[in-house]
Amino acid sequence: MRSGSSWSANLTLYCAACDTHHSLQSLAWRCADCHGILDLAGFTPAFPTAADLARRPATLWRYAEALPLAEPAAITLGEGMTPLVTAPGRPDVRLKVDYLMPTGSFKDRGAVLLAALASGLGVGRMVADSSGNAGTAVAAYAARAGIACEVYVPAATSPGKVAQLRAYGATVHQIPGSREDTADAAAEAADTPGTLYASHVHNPFFFHGTKTYVFELWEQLGGRLPQTLVLPLGNGTLVLGAYLGARELLAAGLIDRLPRIVAVQAAPCAPLAAAFRNGQNEPAPITPKLTVAEGIAIARPARGAQILEAVRSTGGAITTVTDDQVRAAHAALARAGLYVEPTGAACWAAISAGLIGYSDGDRDNEHDLPLAVAPLCGSGLKSKPPTGLST
Structure with a gap:
């Protein structure tokens, strides 16, 4: 099973709206040309055999061949294979x-890949927006990776989730207004150079x-x-x-x-x-x-x-x-x-x-x-x- 935080040099971020590719190193979270949605290109999944699965730990990384990033040994928390x-x-x-x-939520499945990506790219700051669970997941894995994290949440977010975010060391911004106002505030912060927008919506x-x-x-x-x-x-x-x-x-x-x-x-x-x-x-x-x-x-x-x-x-x-x-x-x-x-x-x-x-x-x-x-x-x-x- 693969380990580490490397990935294929073929991986790019692709905008279907204008047929444009962006490198992972660009830290693009939307198309620079048309602001369209980006998806992952250059990755072909494979699947482990039954014999492989029988001897692998019960985490989501047991499907390593089907994931675009290798298991980040220093970041993983054993996520996956829930009852x-x-x-x-x-x-x-x-x-x-x-x-x-x-x-405490399914969002760990995606957040661990975002933290692995940020670590592999050597970025020093992650920004996320969330109604709570995605933000807490990103904050936890950012803490594991030693990366500074800022999370934007609606002002009405449950106090328990806000407390969890702060416990992980994230800087929490509670934004008045709608969930969309929160996303807009995070997107503005995400355009700061050297920042990975760890968006559970925009990052494929x-x-x-x-x-x-x-x-x-x-x-x-x-x-x-x-x-x-x-x-x-x-x-x-x-x-x-x-x-x-x-x-x-x-x-x-x-x-x-x-x-x-x-x-x-x-x-x-x-x-x-x-x-x-x-x-x-x-x-x-x-x-x-x-x-x-x-x-x-x-x-x-x-x-x-x-x-x-x-x-x-x-x-x-x-x-x-x-x-x-x-x-x-x-x-x-x-x-x-x-x-x-x-x-x-x-x-x-x-x-x-x-x-x-x-x-x-x-x-x-x-x-x-x-x-x-x-x-x-x-x-x-x-x-x-x-x-x-x-x-």
Whole structure:
């Protein structure tokens, strides 16, 4: 298995909008020519054999050949291979307990790659923006790497997450206004020379980390994937990562179909659900409202067009849940021994409300596979209980 922080000289950041490539050393976080979204080019994944996997540690780095960066031995915290458990009262549904990651959320999957990239490039400063979990993940791995870190969060971010950020040594900027105001402030700071914008939205290395969610499912389910992946949707970091991972498994001949992706948004802030419903290819303009699911309250997702295309290409859907449904799901999970933050209950809320929409044909096909798998993304220890709205 590879170790260290090296990467292929072929890797570039590619803007499909204007067919422009940028070097990793440029620290570009958007296209310099047209300000378009950048994706990773020059990387072809491979997959370890069953014999390789049998002797590797139970971390996401067991899939080293499928990752664009080698394992950063001095930075890793053992992230990955979280448990897959039966859902309460639903033996046909599994829940992947990603809140058991080192910093308490699935965002560690992508943050470790960003820190490895920053370390390999020799940058001295990382900047991130977040509603909480991505920022705490980036701050933790920046601390491991010995890199100064600044994190921009909305002023209403849960106090537990702010305390966690400061404990890691990050400089925290609490920005009044919307989540988009926070992103704008971070983007301005990210343009300072010598700074890596460790954005879980803009930096494509993050998605190559979150795709390991699907690799682990594939391995945990005996080399198969479920009929449906139910995933939370704000900026789409897990949706896009899961889609990328499933496509790579399909291209390698390790699965014979893509799982259907059903993405879940909070009803008070659902620009992609509205776009999906209306057949649009870009996020719908909305006026966001407060929601207990603060982690997915994104009014203008930068990769909205990519998310819509990904969901549609799997035959999936984008649905919404109300705050009351999230509260009920949060309580039900806790009574089953699973204590998540309110956002982490959104997918279970959709499943419990019958919003996933599988058919009888699903039940007849591969009956030994779960019909659906959903993640439990963030620990409830970080957030106040969902008794009311964020203020």
